[in-house]
Amino acid sequence: DAKTTQPPSMDCAEGRAANLPCNHSTISGNEYVYWYRQIHSQGPQYIIHGLKNNETNEMASLIITEDRKSSTLILPHATLRDTAVYYCIVCGSGNTGKLIFGQGTTLQVKP
């Protein structure tokens, strides 16, 4: 079973920030939080990951709470092409390649 809980769906206006929450209250000390997204009929796309510090890259920002029990993925200026299913995944470091996907959050960006 997935170790994360996400809302099933969210809407966001084009050009506004999209904030996608994720709960992972049972996360272990050596487990990272990964975010992937899947645009319809395509393979999942890696977005960002973090351990305990906030992270930012060209796609998004990841805010992890101090107790690491939840996180938020931020798309600063959502576009219509950001409409996708977003998956929050908790995964150990090193050789554990098993990504356990839950149901994810379907983000609908509206004009």
Add this chain to the structure above:
Amino acid sequence: ETGVTQSPTHLIKTRGQQVTLRCSSQSGHNTVSWYQQALGQGPQFIFQYYREEENGRGNFPPRFSGLQFPNYSSELNVNALELDDSALYLCASSLIMWGGTNEQFFGPGTRLTVL
């Protein structure tokens, strides 16, 4: 840099047949993972290959098997196909370094339909 590619894109088989799906890893990656994604569900981990050896397996029966070749390309074989095997099969490659993180990069998938 070449991304992950999969072939074929679509495939139709009948129940009881066997199928082989292929994946070419992203350049420089040493690990391949396979996932099954049923309609409306998140991907489910089948297994992973690292340096040509199976390195972890999900809850799938032995009729799902795989290979990884020295050039890090991979095959997924499914014997005795069942109707429930109809799904999108995704291949993901990554560079595993002990103690490091491993972002996985997915191919576009193969859509398998079993009739």
